[in-house]
Amino acid sequence: MNKKLTLSLDDQVIRKAKAYAKINNVSISQLVETYLGEVINDDEPKLTGVVAELAGIIPDQEYDKMEYLQNKFS
Template sequence: MTTKLTLTVEADVIKKAKLYAKHTGRSLSELIENYLETLTEDQPAMQISPKLKKLAGSVTLPADFDEKKELRAYFENKH
């Protein structure tokens, strides 16, 4: 059974999502339903390798570290 859902989303996000849906031949409702289904699926607990466990906590970032700023700078320099 389908049920209507009202969402509040930024206008530019809706515009981009509609374009994406159109280019992929799907409806926006289908995209959102698939995303919500993926979020709520029961996933088995991911196993972390012993090597990764050993690395956890070994990196300390500054208190003012801005991940978005650093990613943007990385991709600007890369391209």
């Protein structure tokens, strides 16, 4: 069941959020609900931005740089 919630936000934040919502064809309510859902259901931290892009580049297992270079150039 949906309920109404009143928020007080900075004018610039509202303006940018409305533009983002329009471009992505969603409502401000959907944006807020999605964001809050992510925050409260987050069991482990989410990676964002550059960190998210770089995640997984280096394997989890430890590797020997010297061995890697020898294999690469032999």
